[in-house]
Amino acid sequence: MGGVGNSWLIFKMLQKNARVRMPAKPIYCVLAVLVFGGIMLPCCVTVGVMSYVMTQALAEVGSRGNGILYEMQILSVFSMVFGMLVVFNMLYFSSDREHLVTFPVQAHHLMTAKFLFAYLMESAMEFPVLLAALIGYFAALAEGASCGAGALLGQVSPVSWVAALCGIFLVPLVPMLYCGMFSVVLMACLKRVRSAQTFYRISGVCMLGFAALFLYSLRGMGQINIENYVEALGSGQDLFLRTMNVIFFPVPWFTAALDEVKAGYLLLYLGMHVALFLLFVLLGKQWYQQGLYTVGALGNAAATRGARRPGRRHSLFVACLLRELRVLLRTRAFAGNCVYVNLIWPAGTFALFYFTSDHGNLASFVGMYRIGKERAELAVMLALLFAAFIATAMNSLSSTAFSREGKQIGLLKYIPVPYMTQLRAKACASAIFTMPALLAMEGIAAYYLGMSLSKIVFYAALMLAAHMIASAVGMLMDSGMPYVTWDDEYSALRGNVSTFFNMAVMMFAAGAVIGLSLLLYEALKWPLPAYSLLVFVVLWGTAVGTVLLTDVRILENMEDLDCG
């Protein structure tokens, strides 16, 4: 079988192995409907409407295509930032690596298969969003042409249709190819580093730098507001768009083919993807095998030194907690996806305020907060609450609390430690990694907003309550159906439906808390301090109730855990 055939074979096998098992309980069907109807659909509709509005608005200033271009570039940035770790780990650190390299397959063919698998897994949720953006764009065209969707079908050039179809699948490909090339080059540069710790530190810093560079390029987004965005986008002077048009240079060719119906640009767009893909394969041919050897030879000197330290005696709780913390910090997949991912919140908040707090809408908002406008204060409180719910669900610390045990889940049952102690240790580990990031985020916001100490403490207490609710629900979900038969830690995170559904439930919870809080504020018309106290009492009451109720159920689930 040829090289391409082997790549395809491995890709298909990886795909089959990634099938997610849906537990056969009615609640999971409800949750699946909730995820689709409550998250995916609204997301797609929102993007589609944005696309529609931007296209219509920009058509008036003669830059109709810049709206869809803007959206495609934002999606490209997200693909790159979130794809970086996934691609790097998939290429070099997945546990099937040692298994697959013994087969008679060229290393770069293996790399290609793994890359395509990572691209599809990572972009599966993005394809419907891209489709929605394009539907919004075509709807605006139909509106502009004063014809219905059916008539538009006949009017739009085949070049546009082909471009749209290609764009759905190719827009996320370039950022992922960049991630792949960066990973291969990074590994080639690190081939002389033999210590695992040094290797992880350097690669971590490189990837953080890469992500920071992209966050930095977002600084231009703050200059956009309702008043000036049409002008800024229409004139093509928007800093974000200009930067992204250089980095993701094929995307403007895509919009030119789509909007200006230029077949040459379509060919250029497709050709550049082929060229970039071939460049990636070429780099892999040169360096991928060497990178695999480098990973195989990494040593761990610090662990050897640590083993000679005398052991200290700890209480049952501390012993369990230390085990949780060590597993989380020392397992690369968990460290990246569950621990360090929390840095997004303070980093994002800093970037938001640093780049935009002295101009645009945010500057006005900061001004309103500083002079004590109640709605501004309410908005800050609710934004922090929202972040606490989402951050807790996003880091999966609670929704993988039991799945993380993997094949060793029987350990929970046979060690002579009360289930409640083990449960508390898991909950505490979740709080230890989530709350400091949330507090750092709050601290940064407090600095820029000039928040008083009493408010800082008050908001922190609210965030803690939100974290407790999210954490308890996450652990409840995971304890009911832990996913323990994973091949490696990355598949433990990817194949775990609890993580996915916990995120969905928390998005709903956050949305409900914010929506109800706003409605109630408008209905009651109480002074904000009194209203905040009401929110505090209700939220903490809910948190305590949730923890007490879920504790009982989680302990029952632990009792019933199938450790076979």
Next chain:
Amino acid sequence: MIRAENLTFVYGKQKKAVDALSFAVQPGEIVGFAGPNGAGKTTVIKMLTGILKPAQGRVLIHGHDIVREPLVAKRAFAYVADDPDVLLQLSGAEYIHYVADIYGVSEKDRADRVQALTERFGMADALGMPMREYSHGMRQKTMIIAALIHNPPAWILDEPMTGLDPAAAYELKQLMKEHAANGNAVLFSTHVLEVAEKLCDRILILHHGQSVYQGTMEQLKTQHPQKSLEEIFIGLTSG
């Protein structure tokens, strides 16, 4: 058939896992690879199979250098890793056919071999199930069946008996004997000295990455008269 020349491997900057190791497995031979935990057995096997690149030395499989001609060399051996927990969402049959596709095994050959091997290992009824539902031993049997599906001249097996029931362990030993009797080579690592004694034409004992004994069991016993196999092993690998 399997030749290691002056193999050296270093993890990190200091830890020399294998130090100037040379040995050969000739056609028709079964060679056992013994040594205490951490002696470097798995590291040697990973170098033999192309997972790790030797810092020094080279590996020849069927006359082909595993680093310079990896594809030809890899086609010439079957490898069973010490951990059978891979691709667990696939069924046993899916996994075996995937490996058969990779090695380009014809439909007739794979049907014949799958039938023969599954019957010998008592796996015929379980192949349709996802491997996540298998016991450790069943996963190990599936890995063995898949590894042998292309019937290569050299077998390299890392702790292949681990988790196998007595009947399956017996079948595997019989298969190893038959394979060697047909002029092929078998190299396997083991902790069980009795297995090595009964099965191997020669044994290689590794300690701190270096060979402390290479030869037949009879020679080993002759060199250490009035000592049990365990005592000889502990004497060679202590310190």
